[in-house]
Amino acid sequence: MDKISIIAIVMGLTAIIAGQAIEGGNIGSLLQLTAFMIVIGGTMSAVMLQSTPKQFVAGMRMIRWIFLPPPQDNERLIREVVNWSQTARRGGLLSLEGYVTQQKDPFTKKALQMVVDGAEPDVLRGVMEVEIGMFEHARKQAARVWESAGGYAPTMGILGAVLGLIHVMENLSDPSKLGAGIAVAFVATVYGVGSANLFFLPVANKLKHLVAVEIAQKEMVVEGLVAIANGENPRIIESRLRSFQAMHE
Incomplete structure (x- = not known):
């Protein structure tokens, strides 16, 4: 949490x-329910219009990361890669086959399987970098759903303010209705600017940070497995991964 x-x-x-x-x-x-409907409803409709269904749904699902971020145990990852390198050093690359079925992450499973299959280090790196690029693009597109919401919300707040003032102008002859119209006008602006700067934009920035952490972890996996495929010493691999970790903290 x-x-x-x-x-x-x-x-x-x-x-x-x-x-x-x-x-x-x-x-x-x-x-003000009316102001809330105008700002939030209008913002979500604009975001949905600019997004594909897959991007929008992915963005909505990512909101849970704000409270329950993905695991970020780099120490465990380094220990696991070092263990693979020690196993490969003793029994060869084929000895890693037992670890493939233990992997829950499809990315790690695919990369480890390529090592077991004897893929050349350059080929391994090239294939997995393409995978990382596709993964990063999809994640960032999902995070931009919230960034876009932060851009549209203030404008929807202004729209709500204008609608409220129109209501006021239509009822100048009835002073009892003026207060409600003015309230909607100003509260809509508060909702628009407040939701953008207190929620939508901070959420988007945090999601982009968490995506960057995920990408760094995948790059660590690739770096470690390429080193294993090259037959490098486990201690050198561990040192390299720790340096890699320090660069992305």
């Missing part, structure tokens, strides 16, 4: 509500 994400969201909402209360404003005035 990523506790800092929970703290950040609670802190942001608390700051807005507390600020409203300190200024003597009515907290209930921030709760």
Whole structure:
């Protein structure tokens, strides 16, 4: 559980509500269903329109990473690769065949199988770099769903403000309806700017960081397996992977 994400969201909402209360404003005035529908509904529809169904669904699924990020145990990964190198040094590359079926990650499984099959190091690196490129592209496209939402939300807030003012102008003769229209106008702007800068854009940036971490882990796997295919010493492989890890922290 990523506790800092929970703290950040609670802190942001608390700051807005507390600020409203300190200024003597009515907290209930921030709760406007009409403004929420215009901003969030409009933002999501715009994002859906620009995305493919696969990209949009992937982006929605990635939101759980904000609270439950993918495993990032680089130490375990280094130990595993070093263990493979020691096994290969003792029994040859074919001795790694037993590890292939143990892999749950399709990327690692494919790379390890190529080593067992005797693929040349350059071929191994080339094939797996293409895999990494495709994986990175798909992940980044999914993360951009939230980045796009951060771009559209403020504009939808302005749209909500204009609609609210139109409602006000239509009812100038009835003062009892003016307050509701003005409230929708200003609260829609708050929703648009607030959701973009307190949620959508931070979420997009965090997802892009987590994708970069995933890519670095895959690159470590490729680096280690290429070294194993080259017959390098396990200690040298471990040292290289730790240097690689330090570069991407």
